[in-house]
Amino acid sequence: MLKARIIPCLDVRQGRTVKGVHFENMVDSGDPVDQALFYAHDGADEIVWLDITATLEDRALHLQQIAELRRQLKIPLTVGGGIRTIADVERVLNQGADKVSINSAAVYNPDLVEQVARRWGSQCVVVAVDAKRVNGQFEVFTHGGKRPAGRTLGPWLREAEERGAGEFLLTSIDSDGVQAGYDVVMMNFARGNTARPIIASGGAGSIDHLADMLAQGHTALLLASLLHQGQVTVHMLKRQLKDRGFAIRVDE
Numbered sequence: 676m677l678k679a680r681i682i683p684c685l686d687v688r689q690g691r692t693v694k695g696v697h698f699e700n701m702v703d704s705g706d707p708v709d710q711a712l713f714y715a716h717d718g719a720d721e722i723v724w725l726d727i728t729a730t731l732e733d734r735a736l737h738l739q740q741i742a743e744l745r746r747q748l749k750i751p752l753t754v755g756g757g758i759r760t761i762a763d764v765e766r767v768l769n770q771g772a773d774k775v776s777i778n779s780a781a782v783y784n785p786d787l788v789e790q791v792a793r794r795w796g797s798q799c800v801v802v803a804v805d806a807k808r809v810n811g812q813f814e815v816f817t818h819g820g821k822r823p824a825g826r827t828l829g830p831w832l833r834e835a836e837e838r839g840a841g842e843f844l845l846t847s848i849d850s851d852g853v854q855a856g857y858d859v860v861m862m863n864f865a866r867g868n869t870a871r872p873i874i875a876s877g878g879a880g881s882i883d884h885l886a887d888m889l890a891q892g893h894t895a896l897l898l899a900s901l902l903h904q905g906q907v908t909v910h911m912l913k914r915q916l917k918d919r920g921f922a923i924r925v926d927e
Contacts, residue, residue, distance in 0.1 A: 678922045680720040680895040681885075681913055682874060683902050685711060686727045687756070690737060692903065693727070705903070708744045714902065715750050717909040718926050722748065723844065723874075723897060725776060725803075726756025727819055738770045745771025753801055753844075759784075764791050768799070776844055778803035779817035782824045782831070785838050792839025801874075802840040804831065806861065807848035813861055820848045828861070829868040836869045843869065844897065847877035852900055854880025857888050866893070882907070882915050889921045 685692050685707040692707045711722045724744070726737065741754055754767050755776025764775050781788050781802050791800050805820045806813045806828045813828035824831075832843060845865050847858030857878045865873050875888055876897035885896055901907060913925045 677894055678924050679889055679893075679916070680874075681718075681909055681923070682721045682723055682895060682897050683711070683714040683719050683909065684723040684725065684876065684897045684899045686725050686899065687737075687740075688726070688728050690740060708740055710903070711744055711752075712747055714909055715748055718913055718924075719750060719909050720924065721751040721753065723753045723776065724755070724772075728756075738766060741767065741770040741772060755801070755803055755844075759787075761787070761790055761794070764795070768795065774799050774801050774841075776801040776803045778805065781835060781840075782815065782817050782826065785834060788835055788838040788840055792841070797839045797841035800839055800841045801844050802835045802842075803844040803846070804828065804865075805846045805848055813864065816848060820846075820851075828865060832865055832869040832871075836871050840871055842872040842874060842895075844874045844876060846897075850878030851876075853878055854900055856880065856884045857893075857896075859887065859891065862888070862893060863891065882912055885912060885916060886919055886921070889916065889923075 687707050691703050692705050692710055693703055751773040753774040753776050754772040758764060758775055758777050759780045767775050788800055805816045815824040815826040815828055815831050816822060817824045847861050850858040855878055857875050862875045872895055874895040874897050875893050879898050879901050888896055913923050917923050917925050
């Protein structure tokens with residue numbers, strides 16, 4: 676049976692982890708390298724590292740921290756933010772990332788998804804999607820959730836899959852940082868539009884929220900605020916989820 680993945684996410688700005696609500700009002704949450712290593716030691720299945728202002732500031736990722744983390748990290752690492760070209764992808768992978776997360780550039784240049792998948796394989800390509808409800812539809816946004824992309828969620832997921840996306844990191848802007856639960860309707864809608872794995876992001880605030888998603892068949896859950904604020908630990912969450920009967924890897 677496929678074991679569920681618990682994936683801490685580090686939203687990084689100017690070399691520090693930050694977290695906000697609805698992509699706004701960011702609060703410093705610590706050193707991302709130290710946090711990633713702590714979460715990995717505590718049982719995280721993967722780490723996602725997103726430079727959340729690289730695209731808005733039209734700059735490249737700060738790669739020194741990625742290299743520092745990779746020297747010590749033993750679990751898979753996905754890195755995103757400001758990735759626009761094949762050369763950007765190569766630089767990130769050369770610093771030790773296992774996968775790249777492409778968001779805005781994938782929307783405006785979908786050929787990039789194909790190019791990366793062809794060169795390194797679909798397993799390397801995570802297409803990140805930020806979406807929220809607008810006039811009864813799930814609209815896609817780019818540039819840190821600031822710009823409407825002129826696309827709706829279903830067609831974009833299908834196109835990105837056809838172009839080679841290996842999985843999707845789907846964030847509900849409506850639920851982000853609120854800790855009121857994942858956007859189950861959006862996540863279920865997305866799963867009905869692609870055969871690729873979907874990493875659900877936005878809204879986790881309790882063990883029950885994770886259990887609800889796993890019970891509906893979702894197998895990859897992203898966490899940020901819940902962990903950064905020290906309300907729970909990765910090990911605690913995984914132990915309780917396993918005790919509830921879910922297929923999940925727990926280091927005893």
